[in-house]
Amino acid sequence: MDEQSLIQAALRGDVESFNTLVLAYQDMAYSVAYRVMGERDAAADAAQDAFISAFKKLDQFRGDQFKAWLMRIVTNACYDELRRRKRRPAASLDTLQDEAPQAELGLVDDAETPEQRLQRAELNQAIQDCLTGLPTDQRVVAVLADVEGYAYQEIADITNSSLGTVKSRLSRARTRLRDCLQGAQELLPAKYRLINEE
Missing domain, CATH: 1.10.10.10 (Winged helix-like DNA-binding domain superfamily/Winged helix DNA-binding domain)
Structure with missing residues (x-):
C-alpha cells in the first residue's frame, strides 16, 4: 500500500483511496478506542467519528506519520465522548444484560x-x-x-x-x-x- 499516493488521491476527492486507508487502519483505530472507552459500541462510534473527522481534515495532514496523525484523531474522539458522558450521563440498556x-x-x-x-x-x-x-x-x-x-x-x-x-x-x-x-x-x-x- 502506497500510503502517500492514497492520501494524495483522497485529497483530490477519490473516496475509494480514503476507504483503502480506512480498511488498513480500522482494526487499530477500533482497538485503541475500545481500550480507552471500555465498550464495544462506544469504541465503534469513536472510531467511525475519527475516520469521518480525518476525511474532513485530510487537507490539514502535513505529511508526517499518517498513523500517528490518525491515532491522535481517534484519541481525541474518545476524549470528546468521555467529556460528553460526564456532562450528560446516561444509563445504557446494554449494561443491564449479561454480556458474553x-x-x-x-x-x-x-x-x-x-x-x-x-x-x-x-x-x-x-x-x-x-x-x-x-x-x-x-x-x-x-x-x-x-x-x-x-x-x-x-x-x-x-x-x-x-x-x-x-x-x-x-x-x-x-x-x-x-x-x-x-x-x-x-x-x-x-x-x-x-x-x-x-
Whole structure:
C-alpha cells in the first residue's frame, strides 16, 4: 500500500483511496478506542467519528506519520465522548444484560480447554476493568504504549504532550494497573504474580 499516493488521491476527492486507508487502519483505530472507552459500541462510534473527522481534515495532514496523525484523531474522539458522558450521563440498556465473555476479541485457540478459554476471557475482562478505572490521560498512554506498542515519542505526538508527561503518565498508569490487577492475581500467569515475602 502506497500510503502517500492514497492520501494524495483522497485529497483530490477519490473516496475509494480514503476507504483503502480506512480498511488498513480500522482494526487499530477500533482497538485503541475500545481500550480507552471500555465498550464495544462506544469504541465503534469513536472510531467511525475519527475516520469521518480525518476525511474532513485530510487537507490539514502535513505529511508526517499518517498513523500517528490518525491515532491522535481517534484519541481525541474518545476524549470528546468521555467529556460528553460526564456532562450528560446516561444509563445504557446494554449494561443491564449479561454480556458474553470478551473471548471474541482474540483468536480462539483450538488447543485451549474450555476452562483455559474462560480464564483468558476473565483475565481480559479484569485488565479492561483496570484500564477503565484509570484517569483518561493515563489510560490513553497505557493503551498506546502497552497494548498498541507505540514508542514514547509517537505517544507524545499522538497525545500532543511532552515526552516527560508521557513517561510520567505511563509510570503512574502502570503502578495503578499493577495494584488493580493484584485483585485478580489468580488469573495472572505465575511469572506476573507478586509474591508476598513473610
